[in-house]
Amino acid sequence: MSAQHHRLPRIRRAMSLTAAAATVVLLAAGCSGGTGTDDSYGFPAVEQVPDSPITIWVDADRTAIVEAFQEDHPEIPVNIETYDGNSGGSDSFHTKISLFDQAGEGWPDVVWSTQVNDASWAAREQNGVQAFAAALDQGVIDQEWLDGYTANALDPVTVDGHVYGVRDNLAPVVFWYNKALFDEFGYEIPETWEDYQALGDKLAAEHPGYILGSIGDPFTAVLTNMWSAQAPIYTVDGDTFSADFSDDHTTRMIDLMDHMFANGTLAIEGLFTADFPAAYKDKVLGIPGPTWFTGAIIQNPDILDAPAGTWGAGYPLHWEGEDIATGNVGGGFWYGSSHSKNLEAVGAFLQYAVSGPRSVELITGLPAYESTASEWLDVQASSGYWANSDTFKDVVSTGASNIWQGWGATLAFSSEPAWAEIVAPALASGGTIASVVDEWQTKYENDAQVNGYTVK
């Protein structure tokens, strides 16, 4: 067997499994409750040492919840190790685990990751070493507790019908708007992409310099706009990948972005660059974006720093005559290690992190665990910060329950680099998105091919 042939089936299996995840897990969930057979965790766990310390890898933002756990559970010794949270495609989670796999020791017990697709490698055997992520639904955590998740929230970590991680937050895209500016200009909040584009024309003519969003980052251009537009450019079906750039959902969104970039109502500056607030701090009329925009962009003192009562959340933009569907930007997951010597403590921490007493306060963005989410939304709605306190909860819930499922969120490669490498430079040098669509498509297809998918 050649090396190539050796690898492919495993990856293919992974794909079909994750794709079928939703149905399988829901069915399995109903009848599995506590399958504590001989192997009490459902995988070859090492000999358990009660009360042994657990090591938790976490990014700076999430350290607070680990410290809260230490306070509330002094009986469980915890070592906190801060790392970059695997953010921005750094792959540090995968890098380090691969090295520990080679060394055969040194794995942390719990890892936080801001990426959505880690289960594509963490839930399966790598280079002959048992999958890093522990299956959680066969004894580490009660099925009953897992059932408390918002529908589909655990899809990205469900492989082979088993759950390999717990989700921290959901990030459905809604339309954030500056109500004060809308009132001042006398505009109506757009509901469809068509309204949005028409509003852009009006804004460019009447108030040049104001914007309705940014396409400077892959997460706004690709995950927010292309995904919300239901563009089938990053689709997986079993082991088959396809990128349809001629579908009219795709072309309409590309035309919309080209049009609004040309008239200046979409900015090219990335939201987290110093240039963005310098140019647009008080000039953002509205922006489609995920729920974590609340703290990270709108309330962030370094970016928009909006005063209370000025901003609100509108229903996700959608195509006229079609149902509401929206994108999702990130999420964040906790994984337990299958090499841990104290899986009981690991299970306790994972539950504490997403549904414990401090989770509502410490999770940034919309929590993925249903009861935490409900409380979080109540807190947000009653905070008096949002201009639409009455509809805020419904808007965000609508987004959360209408994430378009056609986007290959669990593909082993990311949809974002293609935008950064190909489209952003083209726009910066005066070109259009439409002019580099072929290169964009080729990049996805090449990525799919080297990762073991069949390209259709």
Place this chain on the structure above:
Amino acid sequence: MGRQRVAKRPRSRNRAQTLIGYLFSSGYGVLLLVFGVLPMAYALYLSLTKAGQFVGLDNFVKILGDFRFFPAVQHVAIFVAIWVVSLIVLVVVLALIVHAVRVRWLSSTTRFLFYIPGAFAGSAGVMLWLFLLDPSVSPVSVVLGQFGFTSFIQTVAQPNLPVIFTVIAFWTGAGGWIIIMFGALNNISQEIMEAARIDGAGPIKTAWYIQIPLLRKWIAYMAVISLAFGSQLFVEPKILSLASRGVVPKDYSLNQLAYLIAFGPQGDFNGSAAISILLLVVAMALAAFFVFKGGLFERD
């Protein structure tokens, strides 16, 4: 050596010297073995196996079929070509100029200034260049503007990268080489220089017919070391990739690709090892060319 024979010292002294020689080189030898030769052997083993099974050249075939491989080869080749040529030309010219400066304080000050950037670690140097290359914060944004660059994304567009990396590498590395060349120029005996002057050679003719030929070994040495360094391009594109939020791809250079294949979605240590073996073979072949052409192992 000659003196020993004249002195006809007893053999014990000779042996002691040999022993001390081994002692001195043992530090290097051990480190070379542990961090150079053994990893190389391990990489060779990995590149020919898959999950412990011997698979012949399968890993190499797979790597050669990877769509990212040839662009990465091309990127590195263009960078190395531009860099090694410009390094040789500029370092030799600058060393000759500094050597020709007769004002003592001026000569030593210039050498010191040339050397300073070399004191930055590679990554710290790149961080500094991030500021210089971003027109919105760069003190030399006027210069960038002359080239039509108004945003960082434009500055770090892929076609500009070999030149940018050359400038960065030159800035960090050339100073040390200038000082080495300066030392080599000092070694050229005064009599030869004197003779050239009496024969009526001006500074340019002296440089072309006397100094540069005598620097041949040093230049070959610089080329070998720079080739090895250049073909392993990693830190510069890696940091630019992070800073440009992906405009510079994560798989720009061969070393980055090797890293990505081992630690990216594929988690393929064997394929990664295959790339490093290919890189090793090419770098050794080029080094051998310079070693033999430059007469590095010839004795005077």
